[in-house]
Amino acid sequence: MAVKAQQSRFSAFGAVNATILVVIALLCVYPFVYIISVSLSDGRFVAAGHVFGWPKGLNIETYRYILSTPRLGILRGLLNSVWYTIAGTTFSVLITFLTGYALSKKRLFGAGAILMGFIVTWIFDAGIVPAYIVNQKLGFVDNWLVMVIPWGFSTFLLIVTISFLRTIPDELEESAFVDGANDLQVMWRIYLPLSRPVIATIAIFYAVQIWNSFLVPLIYFRDRSMAPIQLVLYNLLIAGDADAASFQQIQSHGHEIYPVNIQAATMVFAIVPILCFYPWAQRYFSKGILTGAVKG
Amino acid sequence: MATTELTRPSTRPAASKRPAGGRGRLARLGRSLRRDKLLYLILVPGLIHLVVFKFAPVGALVIAFQQYSPFQGISGSSWVGLDQFHRFLTDPAVLKLVKNTVILAFGTLLFSFPVPIVFALFLNEVRTKWLKKSVQTLSFVPYFISSAVLVSILYTLLSPQGGLVNKVIEAFGGHSVFFFAEPGWFRPLYVGMSVWQTFGYGTIIYIAAMASISPALYEAAQIDGAGRWKQMWHVTLPSIRPMMIVMLILAIGQVLTVDLDKILLMYNPSVYETADVIQTYVYRQAFASRGFPNYSYGAAVGLIQGVIALVMVVTANRAAKKVNDSGLF
Numbered sequence: 001m002a003v004k005a006q007q008s009r010f011s012a013f014g015a016v017n018a019t020i021l022v023v024i025a026l027l028c029v030y031p032f033v034y035i036i037s038v039s040l041s042d043g044r045f046v047a048a049g050h051v052f053g054w055p056k057g058l059n060i061e062t063y064r065y066i067l068s069t070p071r072l073g074i075l076r077g078l079l080n081s082v083w084y085t086i087a088g089t090t091f092s093v094l095i096t097f098l099t100g101y102a103l104s105k106k107r108l109f110g111a112g113a114i115l116m117g118f119i120v121t122w123i124f125d126a127g128i129v130p131a132y133i134v135n136q137k138l139g140f141v142d143n144w145l146v147m148v149i150p151w152g153f154s155t156f157l158l159i160v161t162i163s164f165l166r167t168i169p170d171e172l173e174e175s176a177f178v179d180g181a182n183d184l185q186v187m188w189r190i191y192l193p194l195s196r197p198v199i200a201t202i203a204i205f206y207a208v209q210i211w212n213s214f215l216v217p218l219i220y221f222r223d224r225s226m227a228p229i230q231l232v233l234y235n236l237l238i239a240g241d242a243d244a245a246s247f248q249q250i251q252s253h254g255h256e257i258y259p260v261n262i263q264a265a266t267m268v269f270a271i272v273p274i275l276c277f278y279p280w281a282q283r284y285f286s287k288g289i290l291t292g293a294v295k296g
Numbered sequence: 297m298a299t300t301e302l303t304r305p306s307t308r309p310a311a312s313k314r315p316a317g318g319r320g321r322l323a324r325l326g327r328s329l330r331r332d333k334l335l336y337l338i339l340v341p342g343l344i345h346l347v348v349f350k351f352a353p354v355g356a357l358v359i360a361f362q363q364y365s366p367f368q369g370i371s372g373s374s375w376v377g378l379d380q381f382h383r384f385l386t387d388p389a390v391l392k393l394v395k396n397t398v399i400l401a402f403g404t405l406l407f408s409f410p411v412p413i414v415f416a417l418f419l420n421e422v423r424t425k426w427l428k429k430s431v432q433t434l435s436f437v438p439y440f441i442s443s444a445v446l447v448s449i450l451y452t453l454l455s456p457q458g459g460l461v462n463k464v465i466e467a468f469g470g471h472s473v474f475f476f477a478e479p480g481w482f483r484p485l486y487v488g489m490s491v492w493q494t495f496g497y498g499t500i501i502y503i504a505a506m507a508s509i510s511p512a513l514y515e516a517a518q519i520d521g522a523g524r525w526k527q528m529w530h531v532t533l534p535s536i537r538p539m540m541i542v543m544l545i546l547a548i549g550q551v552l553t554v555d556l557d558k559i560l561l562m563y564n565p566s567v568y569e570t571a572d573v574i575q576t577y578v579y580r581q582a583f584a585s586r587g588f589p590n591y592s593y594g595a596a597v598g599l600i601q602g603v604i605a606l607v608m609v610v611t612a613n614r615a616a617k618k619v620n621d622s623g624l625f
Binding site: 011013014017018020021022024025026028029031032034035038046047049052095096098099101102103105107108109110114117118121123124125126127128129130131132133134135136138149150151152153158182183184187208211212213214215218219230231233234237238260263264266267270271274275278281282285286 | 321324325327328329332334335336338339341342343345346348349350351352353354355356357359364366370415418419421422423424427430431433434435436437438439440441442443444445447448449450451452453458460463492496500504524556557560561575578579582583591594595598599601602605606609610
């Protein structure tokens with residue numbers, strides 16, 4: 001520690017180094033700031049290229065317009081995403097914890113073989129086409145449950161859960177058995193309360209994964225009304241949606257709303273929930289990453 | 297570090313109060329079924345999921361050896377042996393696909409591997425704690441944002457109609473560029489986006505590795521007269537070498553799994569020349585073809601890629617275990 005204190009004295013190296021790093025870090029998030037700023041600016045200033053950092057002609061008319069115009073599909077997409085994420089995370093955490101709990105018991109005959117089955121299918125990915133054949137047969141095309149069930153169980157998070165559960169001393173379980181509890185009671189009353197950190201970790205992983213998923217809805221939802229916000233954004237901005245072309249400049253309470261304002265606001269809708277949970281997400285994600293990278 | 301408490305499996309042998317043993321697997325299974333029936337019960341949803349959503353698609357790969365028709369199903373479709381594979385190998389588009397896949401994959405590796413190391417190396421020299429923490433927090437943000445949003449932002453910034461970047465180019469007297477329609481710009485954009493998206497993640501791993509370096513090493517280096525640079529070069533860097541090797545090997549193992557989401561979001565027919573890769577080709581064969589979707593061909597191409605990826609991942613993981621006694625699985 002003495003060394004560190006000695007090094008913390010002012011030095012040219014330290015100042016230059018810190019400045020460069022801060023600039024890089026700010027550059028990383030600048031595009032998000034820009035988008036937020038565009039969504040809150042008057043369309044005329046954006047089109048003229050006057051918006052860089054702080055919004056010009058600050059207004060919330062774009063958001064008001066999106067929220068009051070359901071035909072754009074943006075509000076629908078947002079609500080879809082919220083629902084998929086809540087339902088999906090609940091399902092995923094439940095199935096991961098239950099399976100992880102059973103497989104963490106070494107006395108369970110066949111636990112090793114089952115875990116091996118998970119790992120093998122994790123390493124060898126059959127690909128998108130065979131999965132589609134199976135899911136189509138099961139009726140997952142144009143079915144919202146495709147966002148919840150088929151990809152709702154991650155082998156990586158199963159292993160994280162099992163590793164955690166195995167750190168809980170067996171004595172706790174044994175004394176409960178002596179008191180006459182059965183496996184379900186032991187799991188529910190003893191292991192579940194102790195497992196809060198790992199449940200938070202896997203919940204965050206799943207929630208981010210579902211919220212951000214793009215390929216699955218792209219393949220499985222032909223019905224536009226089911227699209228999550230990520231897909232709505234894609235249709236609006238990149239795929240050249242017919243609806244997007246019909247966006248005209250709109251006057252609202254003395255402010256101009258341009259298509260670029262609407263696109264930016266849609267991106268903000270797709271980002272904000274993630275940013276709200278970012279402090280927790282960062283903490284638990286780091287734990288998960290380090291688990292994956294350092295110890296398997 | 298709290299992480300280790302969270303994840304390290306107990307090394308203590310499972311003190312089984314109900315001794316195992318007995319003759320034969322069947323007898324053991326029978327006893328386990330009786331004794332642990334509730335545990336098996338809670339295993340049922342997971343097992344069903346494993347069979348239906350993880351095993352069944354592997355079984356459905358048989359369509360790679362058929363001319364699969366959705367109306368006739370797997371049992372009714374005609375068998376064509378290795379025709380689909382033969383078609384792939386003689387397809388004139390394949391050379392371009394493989395070339396694009398390899399260039400994108402190794403291009404990404406070339407930049408996204410060293411960037412977080414250099415960044416972490418310098419970040420580690422920042423002694424002001426809150427500053428270090430803030431930089432780390434900000435640089436990790438893009439990792440959580442979906443590719444759809446990141447590509448959309450890029451699209452807006454680079455738009456030829458009023459995009460910020462083109463405004464700047466014009467201000468300096470240049471001509472605006474439609475980046476997303478220029479084949480020459482696809483690879484730099486893809487690689488740049490990958491770095492932007494992932495370097496915060498790598499930084500966290502390396503910073504964690506650097507945090508466990510013993511301060512005594514730095515003290516000794518200082519006594520020997522080593523300055524900042526020498527300490528970074530001769531103490532920090534060698535100390536994280538095992539982690540670097542593991543990360544490199546794992547990255548090589550996954551090198552062929554290019555990010556399908558990202559390419560689908562970024563490409564369009566005008567840049568197919570540089571952007572079309574094996575996975576996007578499979579995707580178009582099966583899900584975006586003008587005529588009948590060709591599932592069998594898509595499955596065959598996917599199978600070839602899956603096998604190559606499997607071999608690479610397993611080999612890489614072996615290597616990682618040898619180097620550092622730690623792998624992915």
